[in-house]
Amino acid sequence: MEEQIQNLKNQALAQIISSETPEDLESLRVTYLGRNGHINKIVEKIPTLELQQRAAIGRMVNDVRVAVEEALRSQYIDLTTQQKTEWFDPTVPGIIPKIGHLHLITQAIEEISEIFQRIGFVRVRYPEVEWDWFAFEALNMPKNHPARDEWETFFVDTPSHLRYGQMVLTPHTSSGQPREMQRVKVPPIRMINIAKTYRRQFDQTHAPMFHQFEGLVIDKGINITHLKGTIDHFARQFYGPGAVSRIRPFHFRFTEPSFEVDFSCVHCMGKGCKFCKSGWHEVGGAGMVHPNVLRAGGIDPKKYTGFAFGWGVERTLLLKPGVNINDIRTLYGTDLRYLKQF
Numbered sequence: 351m352e353e354q355i356q357n358l359k360n361q362a363l364a365q366i367i368s369s370e371t372p373e374d375l376e377s378l379r380v381t382y383l384g385r386n387g388h389i390n391k392i393v394e395k396i397p398t399l400e401l402q403q404r405a406a407i408g409r410m411v412n413d414v415r416v417a418v419e420e421a422l423r424s425q426y427i428d429l430t431t432q433q434k435t436e437w438f439d440p441t442v443p444g445i446i447p448k449i450g451h452l453h454l455i456t457q458a459i460e461e462i463s464e465i466f467q468r469i470g471f472v473r474v475r476y477p478e479v480e481w482d483w484f485a486f487e488a489l490n491m492p493k494n495h496p497a498r499d500e501w502e503t504f505f506v507d508t509p510s511h512l513r514y515g516q517m518v519l520t521p522h523t524s525s526g527q528p529r530e531m532q533r534v535k536v537p538p539i540r541m542i543n544i545a546k547t548y549r550r551q552f553d554q555t556h557a558p559m560f561h562q563f564e565g566l567v568i569d570k571g572i573n574i575t576h577l578k579g580t581i582d583h584f585a586r587q588f589y590g591p592g593a594v595s596r597i598r599p600f601h602f603r604f605t606e607p608s609f610e611v612d613f614s615c616v617h618c619m620g621k622g623c624k625f626c627k628s629g630w631h632e633v634g635g636a637g638m639v640h641p642n643v644l645r646a647g648g649i650d651p652k653k654y655t656g657f658a659f660g661w662g663v664e665r666t667l668l669l670k671p672g673v674n675i676n677d678i679r680t681l682y683g684t685d686l687r688y689l690k691q692f
């Protein structure tokens with residue numbers, strides 16, 4: 351009996367909730383609560399029950415009656431108000447949609463290009479899949495020269511070009527130098543070339559694909575002070591007003607003289623701390639463009655001089671305060687907990 355009453359209640363409530371018109375509700379009311387309705391049928395049976403059962407069954411049936419009346423009332427309100435007024439509350443706080451953002455390397459590339467564009471550099475792009483001639487030979491590294499080994503190059507397995515040699519994945523953005531000289535033909539040149547570069551290396555501080563930015567300035571009377579001033583300007587803009595750069599003598603085939611470039615550590619401003627030890631971080635190379643490179647690009651080294659520099663975007667970025675990672679591969683990972691912070 352108890353089970354039968356429970357089932358009756360479930361069935362009544364399910365039908366009421368799924369009813370679609372006030373007329374449906376009225377006929378359900380008659381079916382369940384009417385004089386000959388299901389509930390009364392049970393009530394009629396109560397006197398036939400054993401004495402101890404009567405009170406409990408009576409209470410149960412009453413509960414069902416109350417529940418059914420309640421459900422009929424609230425469904426009636428729902429059906430009648432829904433039809434008339436479809437309204438919304440403008441004071442309820444909205445749901446903020448999730449918005450993505452540019453990857454932090456892309457952000458760094460944009461920041462770097464803006465810094466140089468503001469002082470008159472032109473952003474260019476040159477092929478990622480490049481000919482040997484632009485990547486090496488025009489940069490004063492003839493075939494079989496041992497200096498090439500440092501670039502740990504990926505070679506593409508295709509027939510060689512008659513004049514430009516083998517196809518390579520460009521191992522540095524310096525390949526943009528002879529390309530820009532060929533494009534502009536007559537200086538002045540102020541180029542900033544930011545691109546993907548490829549080398550056969552993979553560890554904590556190296557990825558096989560990374561990004562470099564290459565500056566090239568060629569004009570009459572360009573000298574090392576212009577190079578140093580440009581690098582210092584970049585350091586201040588990118589790392590903050592107190593940042594400075596330092597150049598140390600080095601050797602590259604495509605510049606003479608050549609330098610390695612360091613930036614002062616943003617944590618200690620050059621004094622020396624646990625991040626940098628010496629107070630400085632090395633970022634890349636620079637120098638005065640070698641006359642052979644100017645000649646390869648069709649520019650007369652007796653008339654024009656120039657400077658060039660090339661650094662890794664990732665390396666330059668990792669020195670910023672707040673970026674705070676010691677494995678370059680984190681930048682290319684998919685861990686949103688890290689990437690979302692920027």
Ligand code: DAH
Binds near residue numbers: 564604636637659
């Ligand atoms: N291309 C060099 C490298 O990938 C960096 C470099 C050194 C670029 C000296 C320059 C330069 O423009 O003058 O290691």
